[in-house]
Amino acid sequence: MTPLLQVEDLHVWFDLAGGGELHAVQGVGFTLEPGERLGLVGESGCGKTTTALAMMGLLPSSASAAGRILLDGKDVLAGGEATMRPHRWVDVAIVFQGAMNALNPVRTVGAQIEEALELHGVARGAAARTRVGELLESVGIPAQRAGRFPHELSGGMRQRAAIAMALSCEPKVLIADEPTTALDVMVQAQILELLDALCRDFGLALVLVTHDLPVVAQLCDKGVVMYAGRVAERAPVDDLYHRPRHPYTRLLFAATPDLDDLEQPVASIPGAPPRLDRPLAGCPFRPRCDRAFDRCETETPALTAWPDGSEAACHLDAAVPA
Amino acid sequence: MSEVAVEAAAARGGVMWSTIRRQPSATIGATVLVVIAVAAILAPWIAPYGVHTQVGPVFGQPSWSHPLGLDDGGIDMVTLLMWGARISLVVGFAATLVSMAIGGSVGVLAGYFGGRTDTVLMRITDYFIVIPDVPLMIVVAAIWGPSLFHIVIVIGILLWTGTARVLRAQVKSVRERVYVKRARALGAGHTRIILRHVLPQVAPLLIANTVLTVAVAIFDETALSFLGLGDPSRTSLGKVIENAFQRAAISSGAWWAIVPPGALVALIILACSLVGGALEDSLNPRLRVAHLSARTFRLRPLVGRGDAL
Amino acid sequence: MRGADYVIKRVGFAIVTVFVAVTINFALFRLAPGSAITDLSRVPHATPELRLALKKQFGLDKSKGEQYVIYLGQLARGNLGVSFANEQPVWSNLRTALVNTLPMVFLGTIFSIVIGTLTGVIAAWRRGTPVEAATVTTALGFYSMPTHWLGLMLVIIFAGVLPTGGMTNEFLLNPSFWTHVKDLASHIALPSLTLGLVLYGEYTLIVRSAMLETLGEDYILTARAKGLRPWRIVRQHALRNAMLPIVTLIALSLGYIVAGAILIETVFSWPGIGRAVYEAVLQRDYPMLQGAFLLLTISVVFFNLVADLLYFKLDPRITE
Numbered sequence: 017m018t019p020l021l022q023v024e025d026l027h028v029w030f031d032l033a034g035g036g037e038l039h040a041v042q043g044v045g046f047t048l049e050p051g052e053r054l055g056l057v058g059e060s061g062c063g064k065t066t067t068a069l070a071m072m073g074l075l076p077s078s079a080s081a082a083g084r085i086l087l088d089g090k091d092v093l094a095g096g097e098a099t100m101r102p103h104r105w106v107d108v109a110i111v112f113q114g115a116m117n118a119l120n121p122v123r124t125v126g127a128q129i130e131e132a133l134e135l136h137g138v139a140r141g142a143a144a145r146t147r148v149g150e151l152l153e154s155v156g157i158p159a160q161r162a163g164r165f166p167h168e169l170s171g172g173m174r175q176r177a178a179i180a181m182a183l184s185c186e187p188k189v190l191i192a193d194e195p196t197t198a199l200d201v202m203v204q205a206q207i208l209e210l211l212d213a214l215c216r217d218f219g220l221a222l223v224l225v226t227h228d229l230p231v232v233a234q235l236c237d238k239g240v241v242m243y244a245g246r247v248a249e250r251a252p253v254d255d256l257y258h259r260p261r262h263p264y265t266r267l268l269f270a271a272t273p274d275l276d277d278l279e280q281p282v283a284s285i286p287g288a289p290p291r292l293d294r295p296l297a298g299c300p301f302r303p304r305c306d307r308a309f310d311r312c313e314t315e316t317p318a319l320t321a322w323p324d325g326s327e328a329a330c331h332l333d334a335a336v337p338a
Numbered sequence: 339m340s341e342v343a344v345e346a347a348a349a350r351g352g353v354m355w356s357t358i359r360r361q362p363s364a365t366i367g368a369t370v371l372v373v374i375a376v377a378a379i380l381a382p383w384i385a386p387y388g389v390h391t392q393v394g395p396v397f398g399q400p401s402w403s404h405p406l407g408l409d410d411g412g413i414d415m416v417t418l419l420m421w422g423a424r425i426s427l428v429v430g431f432a433a434t435l436v437s438m439a440i441g442g443s444v445g446v447l448a449g450y451f452g453g454r455t456d457t458v459l460m461r462i463t464d465y466f467i468v469i470p471d472v473p474l475m476i477v478v479a480a481i482w483g484p485s486l487f488h489i490v491i492v493i494g495i496l497l498w499t500g501t502a503r504v505l506r507a508q509v510k511s512v513r514e515r516v517y518v519k520r521a522r523a524l525g526a527g528h529t530r531i532i533l534r535h536v537l538p539q540v541a542p543l544l545i546a547n548t549v550l551t552v553a554v555a556i557f558d559e560t561a562l563s564f565l566g567l568g569d570p571s572r573t574s575l576g577k578v579i580e581n582a583f584q585r586a587a588i589s590s591g592a593w594w595a596i597v598p599p600g601a602l603v604a605l606i607i608l609a610c611s612l613v614g615g616a617l618e619d620s621l622n623p624r625l626r627v628a629h630l631s632a633r634t635f636r637l638r639p640l641v642g643r644g645d646a647l
Numbered sequence: 648m649r650g651a652d653y654v655i656k657r658v659g660f661a662i663v664t665v666f667v668a669v670t671i672n673f674a675l676f677r678l679a680p681g682s683a684i685t686d687l688s689r690v691p692h693a694t695p696e697l698r699l700a701l702k703k704q705f706g707l708d709k710s711k712g713e714q715y716v717i718y719l720g721q722l723a724r725g726n727l728g729v730s731f732a733n734e735q736p737v738w739s740n741l742r743t744a745l746v747n748t749l750p751m752v753f754l755g756t757i758f759s760i761v762i763g764t765l766t767g768v769i770a771a772w773r774r775g776t777p778v779e780a781a782t783v784t785t786a787l788g789f790y791s792m793p794t795h796w797l798g799l800m801l802v803i804i805f806a807g808v809l810p811t812g813g814m815t816n817e818f819l820l821n822p823s824f825w826t827h828v829k830d831l832a833s834h835i836a837l838p839s840l841t842l843g844l845v846l847y848g849e850y851t852l853i854v855r856s857a858m859l860e861t862l863g864e865d866y867i868l869t870a871r872a873k874g875l876r877p878w879r880i881v882r883q884h885a886l887r888n889a890m891l892p893i894v895t896l897i898a899l900s901l902g903y904i905v906a907g908a909i910l911i912e913t914v915f916s917w918p919g920i921g922r923a924v925y926e927a928v929l930q931r932d933y934p935m936l937q938g939a940f941l942l943l944t945i946s947v948v949f950f951n952l953v954a955d956l957l958y959f960k961l962d963p964r965i966t967e
């Protein structure tokens with residue numbers, strides 16, 4: 017059976033202003049089944065947002081891409097912008113970071129949702145306006161707020177409206193790129209709950225892009241941990257949580273504050289990710305890894321499968337103890 | 339501590355040179371300005387003929403000895419252009435100096451002291467921005483009578499508003515930086531802080547603004563001259579245009595008496611705009627990634643797939 | 648009502664600005680040393696009767712403070728004085744001139760806004776291509792040209808094809824309505840084109856940078872994600888937002904339009920306000936000059952107010 021969405025050996029390069037290029041995504045791959053929830057995790061600059069944008073063909077003109085993105089078995093990346101556009105919002109929709117002004121400030125929230133409905137022929141005129149009301153209600157916004165402008169809503173409300181807009185054409189896949197960044201903790205929890213409920217109700221497949229590994233553990237079925245533009249580990253969340261195979265995954269878990277025990281100091285991962293504007297030798301994580309050995313300096317580890325189904329790009333033989 | 343300030347200022351001065359060297363538009367603009375300025379400065383020594391000497395017939399045609407022909411008084415046009423550029427540049431720079439002194443003081447004082455000083459100064463600036471400056475210049479020049487000095491003062495006292503606004507914003511942000519605060523904590527007087535710490539920081543922006551203001555001042559001088567408000571004893575480029583217009587150069591078919599002086603003014607203004615614009619952009623980069631443009635992202639075949647993994 | 652405060656504030660600002668202009672006007676002509684109006688001996692065409700009338704009307708024998716009050720009172724009644732040159736009331740001279748100026752300036756401005764917006768959008772859209780470089784260079788070129796010189800260049804180019812001076816052909820006797828309109832249109836073409844070309848350069852640069860700024864906004868990415876076609880995004884999302892800075896900057900260029908009108912009317916002998924200013928300067932007709940300056944300032948203040956209110960209408964975020 018073909019999966020709903022399949023990303024294969026995806027590469028993205030950005031032209032740099034002063035010449036040269038940045039290899040932001042280096043051979044990323046994963047699959048997504050209908051209704052499945054996948055978490056794309058990593059520190060900022062690891063290529064996770066670029067991967068998400070590439071999945072919708074939303075890369076800027078300074079980018080070039082290679083690889084395959086299969087939607088129902090059909091490669092939608094192959095024709096660039098032309099083959100991507102018909103699938104946008106109809107098959108794959110996206111919710112951007114809460115900190116972004118993803119809504120046009122001079123148009124009402126309702127008008128912006130209606131625009132998507134009419135563009136894709138879902139509903140028109142009065143029917144579209146009714147549908148806008150229903151969509152807003154479904155994300156917890158009173159229908160009469162459709163006439164409000166984005167600046168008249170709170171950050172959390174704006175993010176809810178953005179989610180309602182993403183659901184307007186009943187896509188099969190919803191990409192949520194750091195949907196809770198810049199929102200306060202209470203609102204973050206509400207937005208995550210909302211996403212959880214909506215995926216269940218609408219049978220949506222979800223790609224959650226986040227730097228927050230515990231959120232993935234809580235909300236998703238499987239996780240893809242990215243480092244320096246590559247997949248470091250790819251596994252069901254249970255395995256990620258209980259049996260992380262890659263030292264980076266383990267350190268990521270350690271680096272998030274434990275909400276039950278805020279007294280305990282947070283151990284951040286020392287060092288910074290490598291620059292991607294030049295080729296790397298050996299394992300990209302080696303300089304920051306607490307378990308690196310000589311092989312890591314010379315040989316780049318390939319993603320290898322473990323018997324239990326998880327995969328990691330690490331030379332260590334045994335599972336990293338949690 | 340003062341070393342910190344000096345270092346930062348030097349680094350920003352570096353920004354200016356590197357902009358002029360690296361940005362093609364700035365390089366072209368700066369080169370054009372230097373060539374014109376050198377020709378203008380050396381006019382008394384290198385101009386081929388005397389600026390008051392009749393060397394041929396009225397509106398004499400371009401020839402080998404007079405590549406741009408002669409004007410209505412039989413004076414060599416190349417000579418006139420060099421002397422004209424000299425006066426125009428002097429007016430442009432002198433007026434800009436006046437304007438910078440006013441605009442710079444208003445901007446620095448408003449930004450540095452903030453509060454009521456800021457409110458009052460900016461309110462005054464707001465009124466001056468709305469009042470159209472060329473008609474006001476005409477009125478003042480008409481009442482005072484035509485002289486180079488009057489023109490410089492008139493243009494200078496009406497062009498400062500933009501500078502004041504730009505500088506105020508910059509000073510406001512500089513003021514918050516650590517070493518200014520520390521200088522104040524150590525008991526330095528306001529004058530000292532402004533001269534030693536604030537001014538070096540805003541200097542590059544002031545220079546970018548100066549270059550742009552010179553362009554406007556030269557434009558204004560050309561306009562005032564054309565309306566008969568120029569200094570009758572000094573031949574600026576504006577005066578050359580006015581002369582040619584008044585003496586019916588066009589109906590006489592003497593295009594060479596009227597095309598080159600205006601083109602030269604346009605060239606000076608263009609060069610100033612290129613340099614000033616490029617400097618402003620590099621000091622205050624506003625360019626961001628466009629999410630939408632005519633070009634889309636490109637696709638690339640995967641070659642050497644093996645080493646990518 | 649949303650933003651009643653904002654509207655009141657802007658109208659208040661406009662009124663105060665006019666008042667400031669009126670005061671500057673008074674000070675320039677009355678207080679400055681060798682001031683033109685108090686020194687009636689400098690008036691070339693004044694008859695003794697006119698001088699006496701002026702003296703009485705403006706209280707020139709009274710103190711400066713009283714003069715200021717009288718001046719304001721006369722102004723409130725619409726009395727701007729009498730032209731030294733043709734001994735007509737200044738206001739009636741200006742009214743005729745204004746009627747002639749408006750269509751010329753209006754045509755030129757519309758031309759420049761339309762062409763400037765179009766080329767500015769294209770330049771931003773084709774960023775980093777030769778199209779952008781060519782568009783920007785051309786715009787900068789026109790922006791740099793002295794207005795009157797560009798007018799003269801058009802005279803050289805179009806001499807013999809289009810009339811290069813005046814507003815009507817005075818040799819047309821009792822023309823039919825359509826002949827008259829055609830005559831007017833051919834006379835207005837070059838002055839309007841000159842103004843249009845000079846302004847277009849500036850507007851192209853303004854629109855381009857406003858569009859570039861807007862095309863980098865996040866909601867443009869959202870619009871693309873929604874599957875909208877590029878031109879529809881430009882029209883319905885980008886342009887609408889880019890209009891905000893454009894309106895402000897066009898309002899700031901009003902002074903430039905006024906300067907352009909003065910120079911252009913001088914070149915083309917167009918009998919408008921600009922020409923009136925030029926003639927007033929030549930003849931040292933100070934009441935006319937004073938009146939024209941006041942009228943030009945009030946127009947600029949008025950259109951600035953219009954721009955402020957338009958901005959308010961375009962941007963729902965303004966609440967006060």
